[in-house]
Amino acid sequence: MTESLFLKHTGTELPIICGAMYPCSNPELVAAVSEAGGMGIIQPLSLVFVHKRDFTEGIRYIQSLTSKPFGLNIITEKSSKMYRDRMEKYLDISLELGVRFFVTSLGNPRWVVERVHAKGGYVYHDVVDRKWALKALESGVDGIICVNNRAGGHAGQQSLETLYNEMRDLGVPLIAAGGLSTANQIHTALSLGYQGVQMGTRFIATQECSAHADYKKAIISAHEADIVLTDKISGVPVSVIYTESVKRMGLRANSVARYMLRHPKFKHWMRMYYTLQSAWKLKEASLKGYSYSDFWQAGKSVEGIDSVQSVAEVMKNLRTGLD
Numbered sequence: 001m002t003e004s005l006f007l008k009h010t011g012t013e014l015p016i017i018c019g020a021m022y023p024c025s026n027p028e029l030v031a032a033v034s035e036a037g038g039m040g041i042i043q044p045l046s047l048v049f050v051h052k053r054d055f056t057e058g059i060r061y062i063q064s065l066t067s068k069p070f071g072l073n074i075i076t077e078k079s080s081k082m083y084r085d086r087m088e089k090y091l092d093i094s095l096e097l098g099v100r101f102f103v104t105s106l107g108n109p110r111w112v113v114e115r116v117h118a119k120g121g122y123v124y125h126d127v128v129d130r131k132w133a134l135k136a137l138e139s140g141v142d143g144i145i146c147v148n149n150r151a152g153g154h155a156g157q158q159s160l161e162t163l164y165n166e167m168r169d170l171g172v173p174l175i176a177a178g179g180l181s182t183a184n185q186i187h188t189a190l191s192l193g194y195q196g197v198q199m200g201t202r203f204i205a206t207q208e209c210s211a212h213a214d215y216k217k218a219i220i221s222a223h224e225a226d227i228v229l230t231d232k233i234s235g236v237p238v239s240v241i242y243t244e245s246v247k248r249m250g251l252r253a254n255s256v257a258r259y260m261l262r263h264p265k266f267k268h269w270m271r272m273y274y275t276l277q278s279a280w281k282l283k284e285a286s287l288k289g290y291s292y293s294d295f296w297q298a299g300k301s302v303e304g305i306d307s308v309q310s311v312a313e314v315m316k317n318l319r320t321g322l323d
Contacts, residue, residue, distance in 0.1 A: 015196030020073030076107035128156030150179025152299030183321030
Protein backbone atom coordinates (compact mmCIF):
# COMPACT_ATOMS: atom_id res chain seq x y z
CA MET A 1 0.00 0.00 0.00
CA THR A 2 1.59 3.28 -1.15
CA GLU A 3 1.80 5.86 1.61
CA SER A 4 -0.70 8.65 1.11
CA LEU A 5 -0.55 12.26 2.24
CA PHE A 6 -3.15 11.34 4.86
CA LEU A 7 -0.85 8.68 6.35
CA LYS A 8 1.97 11.23 6.44
CA HIS A 9 -0.31 13.64 8.30
CA THR A 10 -1.41 11.04 10.86
CA GLY A 11 1.80 9.06 11.22
CA THR A 12 -0.28 5.88 11.32
CA GLU A 13 0.16 2.56 9.57
CA LEU A 14 -3.46 2.24 8.45
CA PRO A 15 -5.78 4.89 6.92
CA ILE A 16 -8.50 4.32 9.53
CA ILE A 17 -9.78 6.89 12.02
CA CYS A 18 -11.92 5.89 14.98
CA GLY A 19 -14.27 8.86 15.01
CA ALA A 20 -14.73 10.76 18.26
CA MET A 21 -17.93 9.67 19.99
CA TYR A 22 -19.84 11.09 22.93
CA PRO A 23 -20.15 9.18 25.21
CA CYS A 24 -18.33 6.15 23.79
CA SER A 25 -14.75 7.36 23.32
CA ASN A 26 -13.25 5.94 26.49
CA PRO A 27 -9.44 6.21 26.70
CA GLU A 28 -8.88 2.45 26.40
CA LEU A 29 -10.71 2.43 23.06
CA VAL A 30 -8.76 5.42 21.74
CA ALA A 31 -5.48 3.76 22.71
CA ALA A 32 -6.44 0.36 21.29
CA VAL A 33 -7.25 1.78 17.85
CA SER A 34 -3.94 3.63 17.72
CA GLU A 35 -2.02 0.61 18.99
CA ALA A 36 -3.60 -1.49 16.22
CA GLY A 37 -2.33 0.90 13.53
CA GLY A 38 -5.20 3.37 13.17
CA MET A 39 -5.89 6.84 14.54
CA GLY A 40 -7.79 6.94 17.81
CA ILE A 41 -9.49 10.27 18.48
CA ILE A 42 -10.25 11.71 21.91
CA GLN A 43 -13.68 13.26 22.43
CA PRO A 44 -12.74 15.66 25.24
CA LEU A 45 -16.13 15.99 26.93
CA SER A 46 -16.46 12.22 26.90
CA LEU A 47 -13.00 11.85 28.43
CA VAL A 48 -13.64 14.36 31.22
CA PHE A 49 -17.35 14.20 32.02
CA VAL A 50 -18.27 10.62 31.12
CA HIS A 51 -15.07 8.75 31.92
CA LYS A 52 -14.08 11.05 34.79
CA ARG A 53 -10.51 11.77 33.76
CA ASP A 54 -8.69 15.01 34.35
CA PHE A 55 -7.88 16.07 30.79
CA THR A 56 -4.09 16.14 31.22
CA GLU A 57 -4.09 12.89 33.19
CA GLY A 58 -6.36 11.33 30.55
CA ILE A 59 -3.93 12.07 27.73
CA ARG A 60 -1.03 10.75 29.77
CA TYR A 61 -3.02 7.62 30.56
CA ILE A 62 -3.61 7.00 26.85
CA GLN A 63 0.10 7.57 26.23
CA SER A 64 0.83 4.91 28.85
CA LEU A 65 -1.29 2.44 26.84
CA THR A 66 0.24 3.18 23.43
CA SER A 67 3.30 4.91 22.06
CA LYS A 68 1.54 5.45 18.73
CA PRO A 69 -0.14 8.71 17.65
CA PHE A 70 -3.70 9.63 18.53
CA GLY A 71 -5.74 12.78 17.95
CA LEU A 72 -8.29 15.13 19.47
CA ASN A 73 -11.73 16.26 18.30
CA ILE A 74 -12.82 19.85 18.84
CA ILE A 75 -16.35 21.03 18.04
CA THR A 76 -15.80 24.62 16.91
CA GLU A 77 -19.42 25.76 16.65
CA LYS A 78 -20.10 29.16 18.23
CA SER A 79 -21.16 28.60 21.80
CA SER A 80 -20.63 30.12 25.22
CA LYS A 81 -17.37 31.78 26.21
CA MET A 82 -16.96 29.13 28.91
CA TYR A 83 -17.11 26.37 26.30
CA ARG A 84 -14.67 28.15 23.99
CA ASP A 85 -12.24 28.77 26.85
CA ARG A 86 -12.44 25.10 27.83
CA MET A 87 -11.73 23.95 24.26
CA GLU A 88 -8.79 26.34 23.95
CA LYS A 89 -7.37 24.94 27.17
CA TYR A 90 -7.78 21.35 25.96
CA LEU A 91 -6.15 22.22 22.64
CA ASP A 92 -3.16 23.87 24.29
CA ILE A 93 -2.66 20.95 26.69
CA SER A 94 -2.88 18.47 23.81
CA LEU A 95 -0.27 20.33 21.80
CA GLU A 96 2.00 20.60 24.83
CA LEU A 97 1.76 16.83 25.35
CA GLY A 98 2.60 16.04 21.74
CA VAL A 99 -0.76 15.54 20.01
CA ARG A 100 -0.43 16.64 16.39
CA PHE A 101 -3.62 15.48 14.63
CA PHE A 102 -6.98 17.16 15.17
CA VAL A 103 -10.50 16.73 13.83
CA THR A 104 -12.81 19.75 13.95
CA SER A 105 -16.53 19.96 13.26
CA LEU A 106 -19.66 22.14 13.26
CA GLY A 107 -18.02 25.56 13.05
CA ASN A 108 -15.13 27.70 11.82
CA PRO A 109 -11.87 25.84 12.58
CA ARG A 110 -9.51 28.76 11.90
CA TRP A 111 -8.47 29.30 15.52
CA VAL A 112 -7.65 25.60 15.85
CA VAL A 113 -5.72 25.58 12.58
CA GLU A 114 -3.60 28.56 13.58
CA ARG A 115 -2.50 27.00 16.87
CA VAL A 116 -1.97 23.52 15.43
CA HIS A 117 0.00 24.66 12.38
CA ALA A 118 2.27 26.71 14.64
CA LYS A 119 3.27 23.39 16.25
CA GLY A 120 3.61 21.49 12.97
CA GLY A 121 0.34 19.58 13.31
CA TYR A 122 -2.61 18.91 11.02
CA VAL A 123 -6.34 19.63 11.13
CA TYR A 124 -9.07 17.74 9.27
CA HIS A 125 -12.63 19.06 9.25
CA ASP A 126 -15.95 17.18 9.14
CA VAL A 127 -18.27 18.42 6.36
CA VAL A 128 -21.48 17.23 4.74
CA ASP A 129 -21.17 19.07 1.39
CA ARG A 130 -18.88 21.12 -0.83
CA LYS A 131 -19.99 24.49 0.51
CA TRP A 132 -18.73 23.71 4.00
CA ALA A 133 -15.60 22.08 2.62
CA LEU A 134 -14.68 25.29 0.81
CA LYS A 135 -15.24 27.31 3.97
CA ALA A 136 -13.02 24.94 5.92
CA LEU A 137 -10.29 25.18 3.29
CA GLU A 138 -10.45 28.97 3.52
CA SER A 139 -9.63 28.49 7.20
CA GLY A 140 -6.55 26.46 6.29
CA VAL A 141 -7.50 22.87 7.13
CA ASP A 142 -5.29 20.10 5.78
CA GLY A 143 -7.95 17.54 4.90
CA ILE A 144 -11.69 17.01 4.63
CA ILE A 145 -13.74 14.28 6.28
CA CYS A 146 -16.74 13.70 4.02
CA VAL A 147 -19.72 12.71 6.20
CA ASN A 148 -22.30 10.90 4.08
CA ASN A 149 -25.93 9.91 4.52
CA ARG A 150 -25.10 6.57 6.15
CA ALA A 151 -23.15 8.03 9.05
CA GLY A 152 -23.85 7.77 12.74
CA GLY A 153 -23.76 10.97 14.76
CA HIS A 154 -24.29 14.09 12.64
CA ALA A 155 -25.14 12.54 9.28
CA GLY A 156 -25.05 14.20 5.87
CA GLN A 157 -27.55 13.96 3.03
CA GLN A 158 -25.38 12.74 0.15
CA SER A 159 -23.96 9.35 -0.73
CA LEU A 160 -20.36 8.18 -0.45
CA GLU A 161 -19.90 8.43 -4.21
CA THR A 162 -21.63 11.80 -4.64
CA LEU A 163 -19.54 13.44 -1.94
CA TYR A 164 -16.30 12.20 -3.48
CA ASN A 165 -17.24 13.36 -6.97
CA GLU A 166 -18.28 16.72 -5.56
CA MET A 167 -14.97 17.29 -3.78
CA ARG A 168 -12.36 15.34 -5.70
CA ASP A 169 -10.84 18.54 -7.13
CA LEU A 170 -10.16 20.24 -3.78
CA GLY A 171 -6.50 19.22 -3.64
CA VAL A 172 -6.46 17.83 -0.09
CA PRO A 173 -6.94 14.31 1.29
CA LEU A 174 -10.59 13.27 1.44
CA ILE A 175 -11.72 10.83 4.14
CA ALA A 176 -14.92 8.78 3.82
CA ALA A 177 -17.19 8.76 6.88
CA GLY A 178 -20.47 6.88 7.17
CA GLY A 179 -21.80 3.36 6.71
CA LEU A 180 -18.39 1.68 6.88
CA SER A 181 -17.85 -1.46 8.93
CA THR A 182 -16.44 -4.11 6.57
CA ALA A 183 -13.28 -4.63 4.52
CA ASN A 184 -15.30 -4.58 1.28
CA GLN A 185 -16.83 -1.21 2.15
CA ILE A 186 -13.41 0.24 2.91
CA HIS A 187 -12.09 -1.16 -0.37
CA THR A 188 -14.94 0.56 -2.21
CA ALA A 189 -14.18 3.91 -0.56
CA LEU A 190 -10.45 3.73 -1.30
CA SER A 191 -11.12 2.58 -4.87
CA LEU A 192 -13.19 5.72 -5.44
CA GLY A 193 -10.21 7.84 -4.42
CA TYR A 194 -10.67 8.51 -0.72
CA GLN A 195 -7.35 8.38 1.14
CA GLY A 196 -8.86 6.97 4.30
CA VAL A 197 -11.99 6.22 6.28
CA GLN A 198 -13.53 7.34 9.55
CA MET A 199 -15.57 4.78 11.48
CA GLY A 200 -17.52 5.01 14.70
CA THR A 201 -20.28 2.44 15.18
CA ARG A 202 -18.00 -0.52 14.38
CA PHE A 203 -15.73 0.46 17.29
CA ILE A 204 -18.59 0.71 19.79
CA ALA A 205 -19.13 -3.03 19.34
CA THR A 206 -15.64 -3.88 20.58
CA GLN A 207 -14.31 -5.32 23.80
CA GLU A 208 -12.30 -2.18 24.60
CA CYS A 209 -15.28 0.17 24.31
CA SER A 210 -16.85 0.73 27.73
CA ALA A 211 -20.38 1.12 26.35
CA HIS A 212 -22.94 -1.12 28.05
CA ALA A 213 -23.44 -4.64 26.69
CA ASP A 214 -27.06 -3.72 25.85
CA TYR A 215 -25.82 -0.97 23.52
CA LYS A 216 -23.45 -3.36 21.76
CA LYS A 217 -26.20 -5.98 21.50
CA ALA A 218 -28.52 -3.37 19.94
CA ILE A 219 -25.90 -2.56 17.30
CA ILE A 220 -25.39 -6.23 16.46
CA SER A 221 -29.16 -6.80 16.21
CA ALA A 222 -29.96 -3.67 14.18
CA HIS A 223 -30.31 -3.41 10.41
CA GLU A 224 -30.03 -0.42 8.10
CA ALA A 225 -33.78 0.18 8.23
CA ASP A 226 -33.57 0.56 12.02
CA ILE A 227 -31.40 3.69 11.74
CA VAL A 228 -33.35 6.98 11.69
CA LEU A 229 -32.50 10.67 11.88
CA THR A 230 -33.63 12.97 14.66
CA ASP A 231 -32.93 16.67 15.22
CA LYS A 232 -33.97 16.46 18.90
CA ILE A 233 -30.51 15.54 20.19
CA SER A 234 -28.39 18.47 19.01
CA GLY A 235 -30.61 20.50 16.69
CA VAL A 236 -29.05 19.01 13.56
CA PRO A 237 -29.80 15.53 12.11
CA VAL A 238 -28.32 12.74 14.21
CA SER A 239 -28.56 9.03 13.44
CA VAL A 240 -29.98 6.77 16.15
CA ILE A 241 -31.39 3.26 16.48
CA TYR A 242 -35.19 3.49 16.29
CA THR A 243 -35.98 2.09 19.73
CA GLU A 244 -39.02 2.50 21.94
CA SER A 245 -37.44 5.49 23.72
CA VAL A 246 -36.83 7.24 20.41
CA LYS A 247 -40.39 6.51 19.27
CA ARG A 248 -41.72 8.16 22.44
CA MET A 249 -39.39 11.13 22.05
CA GLY A 250 -40.28 11.69 18.40
CA LEU A 251 -37.91 12.53 15.56
CA ARG A 252 -38.77 16.14 14.75
CA ALA A 253 -38.35 19.33 16.73
CA ASN A 254 -41.58 21.29 17.24
CA SER A 255 -42.43 24.31 15.09
CA VAL A 256 -41.00 26.87 17.53
CA ALA A 257 -37.74 24.96 17.86
CA ARG A 258 -37.47 24.55 14.07
CA TYR A 259 -37.88 28.31 13.65
CA MET A 260 -35.16 28.99 16.22
CA LEU A 261 -32.86 26.40 14.63
CA ARG A 262 -33.09 28.31 11.33
CA HIS A 263 -32.60 31.72 12.92
CA PRO A 264 -29.04 33.11 12.50
CA LYS A 265 -28.90 34.44 16.07
CA PHE A 266 -30.90 31.83 17.95
CA LYS A 267 -29.74 28.60 16.27
CA HIS A 268 -26.57 28.21 18.36
CA TRP A 269 -28.47 28.61 21.62
CA MET A 270 -31.14 26.17 20.49
CA ARG A 271 -28.53 23.60 19.53
CA MET A 272 -26.88 24.05 22.90
CA TYR A 273 -30.23 23.51 24.63
CA TYR A 274 -30.85 20.26 22.76
CA THR A 275 -27.29 19.08 23.35
CA LEU A 276 -27.42 19.71 27.09
CA GLN A 277 -30.85 18.08 27.30
CA SER A 278 -29.71 14.92 25.52
CA ALA A 279 -26.12 14.61 26.78
CA TRP A 280 -27.15 13.09 30.12
CA LYS A 281 -29.60 10.73 28.45
CA LEU A 282 -26.97 9.50 25.97
CA LYS A 283 -24.42 9.04 28.74
CA GLU A 284 -26.74 7.11 31.07
CA ALA A 285 -28.09 4.88 28.29
CA SER A 286 -24.56 4.09 27.13
CA LEU A 287 -23.34 3.20 30.62
CA LYS A 288 -26.46 1.60 32.14
CA GLY A 289 -28.17 -0.01 29.15
CA TYR A 290 -31.83 -1.01 29.18
CA SER A 291 -32.11 -0.37 32.91
CA TYR A 292 -31.99 3.33 32.08
CA SER A 293 -33.06 3.73 28.44
CA ASP A 294 -32.61 2.41 24.91
CA PHE A 295 -31.39 5.70 23.45
CA TRP A 296 -28.37 4.95 21.27
CA GLN A 297 -26.55 6.61 18.41
CA ALA A 298 -25.43 4.44 15.49
CA GLY A 299 -25.02 4.58 11.72
CA LYS A 300 -26.14 2.33 8.90
CA SER A 301 -22.89 0.41 9.23
CA VAL A 302 -24.79 -1.73 11.78
CA GLU A 303 -25.74 -3.91 8.80
CA GLY A 304 -22.18 -5.24 8.63
CA ILE A 305 -21.62 -5.78 12.37
CA ASP A 306 -22.52 -9.21 13.73
CA SER A 307 -20.30 -9.67 16.78
CA VAL A 308 -18.36 -7.92 19.52
CA GLN A 309 -14.65 -8.27 18.78
CA SER A 310 -11.42 -6.87 20.11
CA VAL A 311 -10.12 -3.77 18.33
CA ALA A 312 -7.14 -5.81 17.13
CA GLU A 313 -9.49 -8.35 15.52
CA VAL A 314 -11.53 -5.61 13.87
CA MET A 315 -8.43 -3.96 12.44
CA LYS A 316 -7.03 -7.28 11.25
CA ASN A 317 -10.25 -7.95 9.34
CA LEU A 318 -10.31 -4.45 7.88
CA ARG A 319 -6.75 -4.69 6.57
CA THR A 320 -7.92 -6.96 3.77
CA GLY A 321 -9.83 -4.05 2.26
CA LEU A 322 -6.79 -1.78 2.08
CA ASP A 323 -5.00 -3.43 -0.88
